[in-house]
Amino acid sequence: xxxxxxxxxxxxxxxxxxxxxxxxxxxxxxxxxxxxxxxxxxxxxxxxxxxxxxxxxxxxxxxxxxxxxxxxxxxxxxxxxxxxxxxxxxxxxxxxxxxxxxxxxxxxxxxxxxxxxxxxxxxxxxxxxxxxxxxxxxxxxxxxxxxxxxxxxxxxxxxxxxxxxxxxxxxxxxxxxxxxxxxxxxxxxxxxxxxxxxxxxxxxxxxxxxxxxxxxxxxxxxxxxxxxxxxx
Numbered sequence: 161x162x163x164x165x166x167x168x169x170x171x172x173x174x175x176x177x178x179x180x181x182x183x184x185x186x187x188x189x190x191x192x193x194x195x196x197x198x199x200x201x202x203x204x205x206x207x208x209x210x211x212x213x214x215x216x217x218x219x220x221x222x223x224x225x226x227x228x229x230x231x232x233x234x235x236x237x238x239x240x241x242x243x244x245x246x247x248x249x250x251x252x253x254x255x256x257x258x259x260x261x262x263x264x265x266x267x268x269x270x271x272x273x274x275x276x277x278x279x280x281x282x283x284x285x286x287x288x289x290x291x292x293x294x295x296x297x298x299x300x301x302x303x304x305x306x307x308x309x310x311x312x313x314x315x316x317x318x319x320x321x322x323x324x325x326x327x328x329x330x331x332x333x334x335x336x337x338x339x340x341x342x343x344x345x346x347x348x349x350x351x352x353x354x355x356x357x358x359x360x361x362x363x364x365x366x367x368x369x370x371x372x373x374x375x376x377x378x379x380x381x382x383x384x385x386x387x388x389x390x391x392x
Contacts, residue, residue: 164387167209167239173227174204180369181313181349182267184339186210187383188351189311191217194262198222198303200252201291205232205245207265210387212241217262219245222252252291253299260305266312268296293322297329301356309334310354316347323352332359340368 162169162178171177186207191197194217199208202221211219221236223229229249236245248255269291300310310331314322316338323333331354338347347366371377376384376391385391 163389165389166213166386167235169204169206169209169235170231171204173231175225175228176203176267178204178206182206183210183384183387184349184367184369185265185267185311185313185351187214187387188337189263189265190309190335190353191215191263191265196220196259196261196263198257198261198264200264200266200296200299201268202232202247203228203267205235205247207267208232208245208247209236209239209241211265212239212245213386217244220257220261221245221247222250222255223247224249224251253295255299255303257303260308261303262305262308264300264304264308264310266296266300266310268293268312268314293318293325294329297322297326297331297354300354301329301331304356306357308356310356311351312354313339313349313351316350319350319352326354331356333362334359336362336364338364338366340366342370342373343368 169178191211192215194215197211197217197219199221202208202223205221208219208221221232223232226249229247233247236242236247326333333352334355335353337351339349340347367379368377369380381391
């Protein structure tokens with residue numbers, strides 16, 4: 161179980177556990193004025209619940225794994241925002257909706273060539289066989305209203321591939337944040353906000369998680385303060 165300031169996440173039936181990637185995305189995504197948000201690959205429901213805390217939106221979380229979807233449903237029911245979050249157990253690529261969404265968030269599976277785990281649920285959660293970059297971008301373009309956004313967290317070395325592929329799907333990178341674990345480390349992750357429609361060059365900035373090992377940076381404290389118990 162992972163305790164946040166306003167909710168808890170139980171995750172024993174989820175292949176992917178609570179991690180920094182999901183917490184950063186859930187805190188960073190620009191959703192304050194959204195009315196409808198979709199969380200693709202919601203897992204334990206973490207990002208969907210974070211989005212509910214940060215907005216007044218109605219939120220849908222879709223999850224292909226039945227065990228994780230059931231646990232996400234339980235986590236939502238225990239949260240203060242259960243009346244605004246719906247969890248659906250389905251393949252995101254077969255999901256359809258009307259009306260369209262103002263924003264989509266996703267911490268997608270992104271390993272494509274690394275050794276696969278014998279645990280099928282964990283493999284599905286980590287590898288892009290069932291939700292590849294092109295398929296996720298195409299589905300996001302289908303489900304977003306014009307001007308709507310897709311926010312994702314990815315390995316930094318996937319940045320160019322996703323930005324290039326997004327253009328073929330009618331999406332443009334609008335905001336890019338390179339995530340460094342420490343000031344002297346190269347970025348290993350990147351947060352990207354795509355917008356449906358044309359957009360000029362994206363804004364690009366850098367974010368450092370820790371000032372020194374074990375000590376959150378001021379910018380991390382600012383971003384995660386509403387969620388992490390250890391940040392006052």
